Amino acid sequence: MITESEILAASILVVDDQEPNILLLEQLLSDAGYTCVASTRNPQEVCALHRKNGYDLILLDLQMPVMDGFQVMEGLKTNVSDAYLPVLVITAQPGHKLRALQAGARDFVSKPFDLVEVRTRIRNMLEVRLLYKQLANYNAVLERTVEERTAELRESEARYRSLTELASDWYWEQDEKMNFTKVSGPVLEMLGIRVGPLVGETTDVVLTGWNEAEREVLQATIAARQPFLDFLFHRVNADGSQQQFRVSGEPMFNRACRFIGYRGIGVEVTAGY
Template identity: 50%
Template sequence: MINLDAIRAARILLVDDSADNINLLSEILAVRGYTHVSSIGDSSQVCKLHAQNDYDLILLDMHMPRMNGLDVMAQLKEVEKHAFLPVLAITGDERYKVAALEAGARDFIIKPYNLAELDLRMRNAIELRLLYKTMAAQSRLLEEKALHDSLTGLPNRRLLSDRIEIAMQYARRHQQMVALLYMDLDGFKQVNDHYGHACGDDLLKEIAERLRSVARQEDTVARIGGDEFIMVLSEISRVEDIVRPATKILSLLEVPLDIGGKSVKVTGSIGISFYPTDAEDAQTLLLRADEALYCAKHAGKNRYQFAGFPAFGDARTHSASNISFQ
């Protein structure tokens, strides 16, 4: 339930072309304890104001020059953010009741209105609006949690697949490449075994922040489980474009972390695959990067490895200038 204080603090807009009606209603609402009440006499401005202020209730007179209440509600539907029109229609004509409800009004009241009835209908309409907004916010939060890793806040495997598809579609249209960097931490198990899983979790969160610091706005950093991270780099024109970020990531991972007063050091291994050279779909692209990661591990760890090429020692110092993906 919505408490009375929240209802009294709701954002309310009075719409009436009569200044006397506006003044009277404003005084009534002030006495009732409503603290955020605005008013306007020009009905053509209601839509613009609602888009800016997201009102919790609009007390809308249905009979106004230039734009009547039905026309106003038709416009409001185009800017309403919550698919819930917060309109209490005010009319002196009984015939407008059904038309107002059909147009999307939450409720109506007939003039001259009883003050107790007005207060009750307002409270009901505002409470319904606030409940709807609360449920919408909770739904968005649940959806956000379903798409993100609960520990690091990074996109999870589900959201990652969508991001890879989007990056590939963009690359296809602009004749570019997408690079997928599949990473895991060397020595992470030893951290858990020696310092405990709480320390391991803090380490993963710190690593996530370091990876975020390397990524561009158009890139995606995801955690897909355990100590495995994925970085999707879009708008890639040359293989050489990957050498610098891959090298920087490995260097950042090597820097010791202060976890709960303990100096913890790990390194990382990275497998790299490219769209469209190594694969033309997200699942295969991930598989190729995973295979390259295995090669990097097998070659001694703390390095990156391109898919489809033999392991080459300390890949951080390797020049990719002789590799062509044309």
């Protein structure tokens, strides 16, 4: 929520070529408790002043020589750092009200001034403007936080992969369609799969030496998207020697609990026994 002190501390620019009008509005704002009020009689300065100071509200007279209020608003639209046009127009011409709103003004007050109406419209506009800025700031902070968390997650994932590869003889990852996306070590042979002639292509083949009963259990566990820890897998080589592997794996899910793949590691625990 926007507090009373925040509203009264908002920055306001009064733009009018008539000195009496400026003095009247400055006195009105001062009496209402506003503490950050500036003014100019030169409409050609407004865009540069707003780019420099980022006013929360611009009280803009429409009828001015050299550059009228409509031209000022067109210039303010070029300020790409602020998509919100914080303009309350001042006009003595009833026909200009709709045109001013169509040109981007947020509200208007009529001359001669109804002081109660002017104070009310100024306050309402400032409250909306400050809420808009508060939301924009929150979104910017949220975006930075998401970027930082994403970077941390990627760094953590990279460290995890590095550690798992250092701590194991082989490592693999599969996507949600169970296609292998990363493989190091004999996991494809263990599952009865051989990489084809094209990158990423795999073909089912019969590879001898692996324990078929263990292979079926491992494949069924993965197909059911179940984790497994220290699963023992055996192989008999052509020379009669045997190997034993300890393998672990887990399914992966995103924050929406949607299955996105599988990953696992393995180490050879016995060789030549």
